[in-house]
Amino acid sequence: MAQQDPTPGCPRGEEQLPAFTWEVRANDRRYHVRSKKKFAFCLSKKKYRGNAIKTAKYNILTFLPLNLYEQFHRMANVYFVFVILLQTFPEISTLPWYTLLFPLSCLLLIRGLRDLIDDIGRHQSDRSINSRPCEILSGKSFQRQKWRDICVGDIVRLRKESFVPADMLLLCSSEPSSLCYVETADIDGETNLKFRQALLVTHQELGSEESMAAFDGTVRCEEPNSRLHSFTGTLEWRGETHPLDSERVLLRGCRLRNTDVCYGLVIYAGFDSKIMRNCGKIKRKKTKLDRMMDRLVIVIFLLLLVTSLCLAVASGFWARRFQEKHSYLAAVYKNTTPAQQAFFNFWGFTILLSIIIPMSMYITLEFIYLVNSFFINWDLEMYYAVKDIPAKARSTSLNDQLGQIEYIFSDKTGTLTQNIMSFKKCCVNGTIYGPGTVHENKQPPGSGLTRDHHGEQKVDVTLLEAAQRDSDPVLREFLRLLALCHTVMVEDRGDQLVYQAASPDEEALVLAARTLGYVFLARTQDTITISELGRTRTYQVLAMLDFNSDRKRMSVLVRDPQGTIRLYTKGADTVILERLRGRGPSEAITERALDLFAEETLRTLCMASKEVSEAEYQEWGRRHHEATVLLQDRARELDRLYEEMEQNLQLLGATAIEDKLQDRVPETIQLLKLGNIKVWVLTGDKQETAINIGYACKLLTEDMEILEEKEISEILQAYWVSNNNLSGHGEAPASSHLSWEHPEASCHKGRAIIISGDFLDKILHAGEVLKEQKGWPWRWLPRGRTGGSQEQGSLVEKAFVDLATSCQAVICCRVTPKQKALIVQLVKKHKKAITLAIGDGANDVNMIKTADIGVGISGLEGLQAVQCSDYALAQFSHLQRLLLVHGRWAYLRICKFLRCFFYKTFAGLMAQVWFAFHSGFTAQPLFEGWFLALYNIFYTSYPVLSVGLLEQDVSAKKSLEFPELYMIGQQDKLFNYRVFGATLLHGVGTSLTSFYIALWAFEDHVGSKAVGDYESFSVTVAVSALLSVLVEIILDTKFWTALSFLMVTVSLLFFCLFSFLTQSIDAFKIAPAIFCFPDASRNALTDPYVLFVVLLTLVVNTIPSLTVHAFRAIVGKPTIQQKIHQKAKQEPEPSVELRAHAPRGSFRRRSSYAFSHQEGYAGLITRGDSLRARATH
Known part of the structure; x- marks a missing residue:
């Protein structure tokens, strides 16, 4: 496979073709079955794998040899076999040979049965996944089959709420323009929906089962790899070549949402799929005590040999002196010399003293591990009655290591949070509305619609009454904004409205507006219809100013039924407040409300609007239309126009949405911190969302100094310069010990690190970048000789790990499953620390396998994490009892x-x-x-x-x-x-x-x-x-x-x-x-x-x-308990204020903005791609 992916969008260039070595022919199983590839010498194997997965380690034929091979990696077992072999020689045997063979057989049998039981569980889970139903095109119709029956080149039909069984090219769907909405929480931890869209040619041509059966297109793409967010290839059909990218592909593990039916062509199946490529391999885990026992066995065995040798030499001297003293007994010793007697006695003493390493200790240990695992399974304090899920020790040989954890690596989505967004509070026109008294969701007068149960929102009774009085024009505009400024789609199913939201935040806001009487009813390409306290009003959508991570806001420009043009904007407080027309008492109260919301770790958005004159809109609209058809710098010109329009706003208020944590998560993290356990959060979600959750679960606190990528680079540069001055000119220090020259590089309780997956890549691949002479991310680190590149790369790794481990908290966002595992591996490599990884989805599997202890959260949607874990819990909070008690x-x-x-x-x-x-x-x-x-x-x-x-x-x-x-x-x-x-x-x-x-x-x-x-x-x-x-x-x-x-x-x-x-x-x-x-x-x-x-x-x-x-x-000395009491009484307050190496941002108040959204939805709506024909009014 080529080292560098071809440029997306340029598939016809001749230089890219050699990179596309993976060829998939639609509806041609025979080709894929016959294709072979070489893997060793002249041997070959099937190039295209089936879709069945296998996480089990053994089968009927391999269990005995593989299990024995693994068991004899224990030094004690090798030692026992050695002694048994010695006992078979009668000349040197001092104990019967069966005295060790029987207990050794019992030990091997007990461990083998334990491994067999564990593997049977893995076989059952594999069978469960491989037997999931699916629909595969066979002949000219779709047949109901199992996941394991899927082959590369098959066309598969997926239905709403089903999981994607393999990596597939989206051919068409029931949505307009063959859009497809998927949830990738099990892959990257993001809860917002993502859209995928089929090629126009397949959308138009493949509208029936007959046309799909006749489809004979060929996909040429890159070989299977672990890159979740990239895909490059081409589709060749009917003499034309069409470019493919990741927006056309559905990955295994995604879940189909808000789309009734879609069809896909299988490109990668089974272990070739991207998520399985990120899962890593199952390795036998050994505890620190296990490894120490292996070394002690060697030490004891050497002591035993030395003792036996000394006693044997002494026996030779004694025999010679005895023979000289008692010469009349010479006939007894005529067949043995003192040297021979010493030789035989050496082995005799070795056998006699072999019981110093008792086999019964290992048998008893296995029983203790087993019973302690039962104690975990039986603990009612770790039983989750809501879903009837107890804790489960899936591995019975790692219990003691639960008492030595130093670092916990946790996923965010589904592990710390419940994946539930709810409208909690708001501030409108200087008035703060909170949950206070909870009012039942009543039907706003005249709405004439019922609500689905999922959409029910509890709001403050005062806010509900104020909305129904309709006497506050600012509140009216605020609620209109909630109902108008979004990218939510709606489907009217008779007496029920069903919202299809790409963002859980937007869904929560639209549902809150609906509960307060402002109901989003329908939208077309250029209109949006809402019910305002029972009165139906249709607004003309003039422009949608889309959200992206740089703008941190979105706007909608609408004309109301009276002809007035208004701009409605929502976004981060840091960008909205600086675009206001002026500041008054209402704005000051709103800022204070934002502070209060941030203290409660709620996700905040500011709402603003302004009236736009007809002349201003006509001029701006003309330039906007010209910008949309530019071939170059289109995005930059649109951003400039958006910036121009979103000025001189009037603040309407702010919303506070709760991203619900699991029960007792903050208390658990605080308790773990007191036990000197550091918690790192590794998530595929956005930085703002990760930071907000960090504050919510008390991992981050207001007095912490946050080190981001710029500050980290400066600290690493300072470290490099100081060590370079000590060790020579441009070469890596001879000593691997890092001597931080700056006082702030020491451990601070008030310091936290927040980095992205891209920055982490620079750390992890520093040596490779040097070796390949690519663009060097660290300008302060000179490019040395090729031979020293790996050493310099390792030095950067160790410097970063030392800095990160000196901080109280670390948050890594936008990381892939493979990067999660690499972070764990990095800490294990450089700190020799015992690590624990906890997660709930397929994107956490590799991390769980890599860590010394893997914990899966059960009871949620995915089972992959639990299947590969050592311990299964229902709640993150159960971790405190699992570690601190058991x-x-x-x-x-x-x-x-x-x-x-x-x-x-x-x-x-x-x-x-x-x-x-x-x-x-x-x-x-x-x-x-x-x-x-x-x-x-x-x-x-x-x-x-x-x-x-x-x-x-x-x-x-x-x-x-x-x-x-x-x-x-x-x-x-x-x-x-x-x-x-x-x-x-x-x-x-x-x-x-x-x-x-x-x-x-x-x-x-x-x-x-x-x-x-x-x-x-x-x-x-x-x-x-x-x-x-x-x-x-x-x-x-x-x-x-x-x-x-x-x-x-x-x-x-x-x-x-x-x-x-x-x-x-x-x-x-x-x-x-x-x-x-x-x-x-x-x-x-x-x-x-x-x-x-x-x-x-x-x-x-x-x-x-x-x-x-x-x-x-x-x-x-006083006991540990007494020391703890003394420490609590004598702990002094810090005498100096801790400051970061580099200053933090310029904002005095911490923004708790967080918004889950994907760029591009506004474009889909304005083009009409996402709108059903029946949605028009």
Whole structure:
């Protein structure tokens, strides 16, 4: 595929043709099925994919090999297989081979079943999507089939409210001029409707099923790609070539709105469609603790090898000295030398000590993860009763990472907001009307029309009464403006008016005007008809001055039935107020009202009008007509004329529209901030809308300094200059550490960043731009050698990330799904932070897959986000409980579980090493084989299991009251290499005490029953270690339940039960080689001397822990909770005012203007393209 897209609109140029390598022939399945493309050496595959999608990872044939391959990426599993292979050699085996094979098989089976269950869910969701109904042209008629049956080149019929199943060229529709209205909220997050229009030739020629069946046009376009907002190609039909662009294409995932029927030619299907190209791949996610455990396994294995090697070398020296001392036993050693014995003992010790990495720990971990996931599923505080949607943990292996999140990347539309716009307040002629007393929607007298339920608007009773009195001329003009100045289309369905609005803001205003008695009835190409308190009036539309993002306003020039010409204008306060004829008391009150509306984070628009004389209109109209037919600079000339007309306005008032947030969104974000979690909003919506929502959800505050793209560039330039001066002439600094030379580059709570997708592209592709010698966006960054371009690009990335992460809030607007994922990847790459992404639509899938934790909002229109997520929630507000309660508890429980498990393993089994020093380094086991097998499974696992399942340091309520407690997980304080080292030393100390006190006791003394034998010694050491471990776990447990007591009791009962069974005389008689400790526990533990030794060992092992606990309680540092209280009391007020690096805009008052609209609708109306014939009156 060519590196650069051909210029749209110039398809006939010969230089563009090679770029169009994707050829689609209408109604020619055979061609697309036979087409192949090379992908490796001489191999080829189908060029055109089917429309079926597959997010599942396995099938019947690939499940076993792929799942095993993934599982053996865990170092522990590789280690266990290695030890099992060693056990198959009888010369070196000290334990039966099946002692590890059975638990390893159980572990692989449990994880495999979990992965299988997860994948079955993905198969079901894939089947649900692929089985959606559609209508495909087959022969000369449309047949009802499934999405999966669609092929490239097919013609598909879509009906109103249906989703687009593939990327299609719009051929024609039931709307005038073959317009088609689509909602792209699931793709780019924008809620306003967008229009697409078919080519004139297909609109005119393809009016019947027979003509479509005979259609044999060929589309040549670019190869499948991820660029959502661009498309370039041509349609060749009947010897003519027609240019195609993105305005002619319907993308998969769009929803058909306000259009009864449309027809499309499939260009890209399935995974070739643009939205699927933006979805990314499913990757197995590992938690930070998982990765740490992999490294610890390597460390423990190396320690084990070093220990085994030392003991093996010692065994060689001991064997040689023993043979020299006892030469009369030479016949016993005639077949082995000391070196051979050392070699065999090395592997024997490796097998004997292999239980230091207990497989049961991994099995227990899986169970803990599973149960903690059930706790999330069962939490009624995260149950959304309105739609009967509970929280769901779709992944069961990431719970602990929920307690370590540092950055949350959130979508806006459908995640923070409800996608509902409602007219809330207004200020007219200096009077503010608010919701105050809510009045039911009554039928304005004489309107003679009923309203659809969706259109009902609640308004202030005072405003309704004032409108019906009709005594205020300014209010009358204000309501007329609402009913006249818009691009809404209307359809009269008998006794019901149905509005078709491209903008939810405009729909809310027109509905409010209708509720107040000014009903928009109909429009034609040059007229608009409204009902004013029951009186029908038709206005002649002389001109529509269209909205765009630069003008931030739209106007309509109309002639009323009396012949008076008036201009009605609505737009941002920043542009309307500076175009007023004068300022008076009414204008001052309106400005104060705008301040109040902004404080309530409502979306504001100012309304103004003026009367235009006939002479002025005739002169302006003549120049306007001349400008509309210009071939060059048409847009610039029209903007100049619009500017000229929109002067000397009279302010009528201002409106305030509420973009409804989901419940408790601001409170949730504030709570997350207190937990040191930074929230970034990534949206495809416009900047004004994103900023307005930022203020509404308290992500942005009035005292924040906003850094926009200009200021960010200046800060990055200052950083580059300072580092360049330190590191050399024009080269990247040798150190990757960024030393910001400017004090304002440090972390400020009062700073926020707002950037666009285009600016982000400059950051992300800085290295590529340098390498390709394209236009360089950073003039202060010199172009270096090609080899250093990537290094310089990475430096720009890191500088930006350091700046962004030092700010309290970041908002990225106009970003594509791929850019969302790249932002997440950027933070993960440069900050090594744990990230969470949350969204509800297909445009969030890639971001959700890229983040360490992906959360899907369920219950809304799209299911793609939930299908690819790790956790599904019904509301954004449930995130606070998921992280601050379940996440923090899970991290606490897993960390404490790992500490306890490693401690009990080292404390109980390291005695094998000390015993080697007293058994001639012969790799002889100290303990009974059954004790080794059952120690980690039954004797000590249940108390640590209760810790992993139920441990709490504070209650759920306190966790939410003190979100600062969450920072412990972010800082890895509960389990790290230092904690592991301390646990290792603690366990080694316990094992030393247990072994040598027993050895000292058995060395020169015997009890009343002469229990000085090896078996009794083994039992004494085992019981001492076991009880010491249980007491230590009891002391370390903070949250006790009946289950906790039961677990400790069950452990002791299991020890007694299995000791009786495995050490019985009957068992010894049946299999003396397997049950080789007959009556050992009964002989030892009925002797008072042995019991005294056990008690002494227990006291010696417990005293250090009790001492540490007492020391911390008396003279140690205050607890986290105490620190939080002290911090709240001692937090000083900031002594200086924080200022941005570059000054913000010149406006003293923050504008809360936001308006969802797409440029071009006014042109459609004035050309008559969007008007049905029956709409005329």
